[in-house]
Amino acid sequence: MKRPILIHPDPRLKKLSTPIEDVTNELRTLANDMLSTMYDAPGIGLAAPQVGVNKRLIVLDCVKEEGATPQPVTMFNPEVIASSDELNTYEEGCLSIPDQFADVTRPTEVEVVWIDENGAAQQRVFDGLWATCVQHEIDHLNGKLFIDYLKPLRRQMITRKMQKLKRDKARA
Ligand code: NI
Secondary structure, eight states: OOOOOOOOOOOOSSSSOBBOOOHHHHHHHHHHHHHHHHHHTTTTTEEEETTTOOOOOEOOOOOOOOOOOOEEEEEEEEEEEEEESEEEEEEETTEEEEEEEEEEESSOEEEEEEEESOEEEEEEEHHHHHHHHHHHHHHHHTTOOGGGSHHHHHHHHHHHHHHHHHHHHHHO
């Protein structure tokens, strides 16, 4: 089932999300809903705060080629345990900040630990788009958006555009 995606600015997008103690059926349903919402948008990642749930859960699938086999990944309590010194700049966007894109520089490779949908511990090194995406989504769990990496003026400009978008939507 699809869930509505919160649009910035929203206080729920700025909150620190809490760790998950048990992977319950309710949380598995939430993760599946988030995947449907993400694929439908379409997007390559989604964090629980973006659907108004301040829990440490993200989903991603960075396979973008048409016709390729989907590779959905569900992560409870994801944590970066190592980052490369090498940096990579990628033009990022966010489903909570529609139609706005900006260059963000992050480590090229990250090693991430998490709990999967079956409650099993996982560990993997990500690079390329996957590395960018997983770092972007984990930021959401800490109340951080990609525009927080931009200069204040640029950030304010984007925030004002989003405020206008929300006003227009509310009126429609
Ligand atoms: Ni995002």
